[in-house]
Amino acid sequence: MDPVGVAAAPDAGPGPAWRSKCPWGAPNTTSISCSLADVMSEQLAKELQLEEENAAFPEVVAVAEGPFITGENIDTSSDLMLAQMLQMEFDREYDAQLRREEKKINGDSKVSISFENYRKVHPYDSDSSEDEVDWQDTRHDPYRADKPTTTPRRGFIGKGKDITTKHDEVVCGRKNTARMENFAPEFQVGDGIGMDLKLSNQVFNALKQHAYSEERRSARLHEKKEHSTAEKAVDPKTRLLLYKMVNAGMLETITGCISTGKESVVFHAYGGKSATEDKVIPPECAIKVFKTTLNEFKNRDKYIKDDYRFKDRFSKLNPRKIIRMWAEKEMHNLTRMQNAGIPCPQVVILKKHVLVMSFIGQDQVPAPKLKDVTLSSEDMKKAYYQILNMMQQLYKECNLVHADLSEYNMLWHDGKVWLIDVSQSVEPTHPHGLEFLFRDCRNVSQFFQKGGVAEALNERELFNAVSGLNITADNVVDFQAEIEALEKMNEDHVQNHGKKLSMFSSNGDPPIYDE
Numbered sequence: 001m002d003p004v005g006v007a008a009a010p011d012a013g014p015g016p017a018w019r020s021k022c023p024w025g026a027p028n029t030t031s032i033s034c035s036l037a038d039v040m041s042e043q044l045a046k047e048l049q050l051e052e053e054n055a056a057f058p059e060v061v062a063v064a065e066g067p068f069i070t071g072e073n074i075d076t077s078s079d080l081m082l083a084q085m086l087q088m089e090f091d092r093e094y095d096a097q098l099r100r101e102e103k104k105i106n107g108d109s110k111v112s113i114s115f116e117n118y119r120k121v122h123p124y125d126s127d128s129s130e131d132e133v134d135w136q137d138t139r140h141d142p143y144r145a146d147k148p149t150t151t152p153r154r155g156f157i158g159k160g161k162d163i164t165t166k167h168d169e170v171v172c173g174r175k176n177t178a179r180m181e182n183f184a185p186e187f188q189v190g191d192g193i194g195m196d197l198k199l200s201n202q203v204f205n206a207l208k209q210h211a212y213s214e215e216r217r218s219a220r221l222h223e224k225k226e227h228s229t230a231e232k233a234v235d236p237k238t239r240l241l242l243y244k245m246v247n248a249g250m251l252e253t254i255t256g257c258i259s260t261g262k263e264s265v266v267f268h269a270y271g272g273k274s275a276t277e278d279k280v281i282p283p284e285c286a287i288k289v290f291k292t293t294l295n296e297f298k299n300r301d302k303y304i305k306d307d308y309r310f311k312d313r314f315s316k317l318n319p320r321k322i323i324r325m326w327a328e329k330e331m332h333n334l335t336r337m338q339n340a341g342i343p344c345p346q347v348v349i350l351k352k353h354v355l356v357m358s359f360i361g362q363d364q365v366p367a368p369k370l371k372d373v374t375l376s377s378e379d380m381k382k383a384y385y386q387i388l389n390m391m392q393q394l395y396k397e398c399n400l401v402h403a404d405l406s407e408y409n410m411l412w413h414d415g416k417v418w419l420i421d422v423s424q425s426v427e428p429t430h431p432h433g434l435e436f437l438f439r440d441c442r443n444v445s446q447f448f449q450k451g452g453v454a455e456a457l458n459e460r461e462l463f464n465a466v467s468g469l470n471i472t473a474d475n476v477v478d479f480q481a482e483i484e485a486l487e488k489m490n491e492d493h494v495q496n497h498g499k500k501l502s503m504f505s506s507n508g509d510p511p512i513y514d515e
Contacts, residue, residue, distance in 0.1 A: 091120040173198025180207070187211040234265070238289055241354050249273050250281060250349065251356070258366050263326075263423070264290045268364050269356075271348075281348055284359035286366075290327050290423075292320065292353065327353045330423035336398040342390050343418040360411050360418050367413035370447075375412070377452060384448045384456055386417050391440070391466045400425045401433050405440035407447045428467070431491050434483045438463050 098115045106112040164171065176199040180189040187210075199207075234242070245251045252270040259266040266288050271281035327350060334357070337344045345357035361367045375383065387410070394400050402409070403424045411418040426433050441462040448456040457465060460479050464470060469486075473479035 095119050169200075170198060172201060176201065176204035179204065183208070183211040184215045187214060234289060235292065238292075238354060241351050242287070245349075245351070245356070246272075248275070250275075251285065251287075254287065255364055258286070258364070261421075264288050268359060268366075279348075282346065282358040284361070284364070285348060286345060286357050286359045288327075288330075288355045288357065290323050290353040290355075292323055323353050326423050327355050329425075330421075331355060333398075333400060333422040333425045336400060337394065337419065337422065340393050340397040342393055342398070343416055344422070345418075345420060360413050360420070367411040367418065369408055370410040370412055370417065371407035373412045375451075379415075380448065380451050381453055381455065383412070383417050384453045387444060388462070388465070390417070390419060391444070391462075394419075395428060395437070395466050396468075399427055401428055401430070401437045402440050403433075403436035406443040429490060431487055434467070434487055435480075437467060438480065438483055441466065 098119060102113065102115055174196070177197045180199075183189055242251075242254060246254065249272045252272040254267055254269040256268060257265060258268045266286055269285045269287055271283055271285045274281050331347050331350045334344055334347050338346060345360060348356040348358065350356070359366070370383070391402075391405070394402060400422070402419070402422060403426055404421060405419075409419065409421040411420060426436060428434065428437070430436070438459065442459040445456055445459045445462050449458075460471070460473070460476070463479075471479060471482050473482060
């Protein structure tokens with residue numbers, strides 16, 4: 001039998017009254033015949049379900065028509081929608097209470113507090129009144145600059161007493177605060193724009209000048225770091241010179257830094273093979289790289305500009321050339337000392353401001369300075385007489401004055417003293433040569449007298465013993481005055497006759513050099 005036909009058959013006999021209201025009873029109305037596709041339709045099934053629910057529970061409609069229905073087409077059959085509507089109404093009342101508390105606490109105070117973080121406004125709240133403002137959309141961003149107020153062509157705004165010109169203090173202050181964003185990123189300006197900060201022209205100009213100065217200073221420091229030799233580091237040009245020495249086979253390898261000073265950095269390296277047979281490279285070498293920062297050479301030009309060997313080539317306008325001349329000067333002084341048999345490093349090669357010498361020490365361990373070594377009384381006495389002999393050789397045979405002789409520039413190696421750091425050494429005929437010699441004698445005398453050498457001469461006796469002069473003075477002041485007088489006479493003679501005058505005794509007179 002066709003099921004559609006069965007569904008379409010009318011009720012044959014009468015039944016009890018409760019059957020007409022029971023949803024599970026046979027319907028009183030006749031069903032309209034439909035196709036199988038309509039029966040399987042979800043929309044049709046939903047409509048049939050709603051009709052049955054309305055017929056069985058007509059009181060649900062009355063309960064649902066409460067104060068929460070704000071539209072005609074809102075579906076209240078979902079429990080989720082009802083819960084959301086209840087929560088929304090609760091949040092509205094809670095936010096209104098927060099606003100009342102804010103208004104009560106703040107009052108007319110310039111500093112106000114806010115309960116924005118405690119509000120519970122939902123994004124689907126579309127029924128808020130017009131006087132309520134959504135704080136999330138209108139919150140002021142202190143890091144976003146406000147649009148600048150344009151000044152009309154006439155230069156003022158308003159009329160009468162309310163006129164405001166472009167020179168107004170408040171307007172200029174806010175514009176100056178907004179202009180701070182144009183400073184360099186390294187210059188921290190803070191969040192003054194969000195605080196409605198007003199800067200006067202004087203303060204803004206001072207900050208602007210300071211920002212420009214800091215920017216230029218930062219650029220100079222960066223350039224200086226890239227193009228100068230710093231402590232325990234070398235610039236790219238110096239590194240290239242060292243690479244060339246290693247690639248040429250002159251140096252086998254560079255092990256590392258062994259000493260740093262105010263004017264140079266010393267590295268240790270193992271020697272290689274020389275290109276010429278007559279030149280022998282020692283197994284261990286010391287590479288002295290003169291610093292190119294120029295900070296330590298501001299007061300050292302007096303050692304070069306008055307030296308006849310470099311006087312014509314001296315130029316303050318090119319400080320890098322001064323450093324190269326400084327390295328060249330040490331090479332010439334070491335060569336003189338080596339020819340005289342004075343213990344000192346042997347010069348291997350000079351490349352610009354890089355000087356390669358023999359290493360005083362063994363197995364990458366440099367020889368200790370005289371101030372760091374502990375000597376017995378016999379060794380201390382032996383070292384004193386050796387230094388006295390070297391000072392006389394340096395003065396008479398090499399025609400040099402060390403000019404910085406102290407326990408810091410003397411090494412103890414193989415039972416004898418070695419002299420280093422002779423880049424500042426000058427000739428005795430230098431305008432300040434005798435002053436430098438007297439200073440060296442004072443340093444040597446004080447060191448060995450403190451070391452317990454009873455035979456050590458005082459500074460004036462040591463000066464006469466080294467120089468061969470016979471300056472008799474009762475005190476140090478008069479002694480130095482006579483030294484300055486001798487230097488003055490020598491300098492005046494040079495200016496008048498163009499050559500050096502020997503003011504010393506006949507024993508060991510330094511030779512006369514023409515300009």
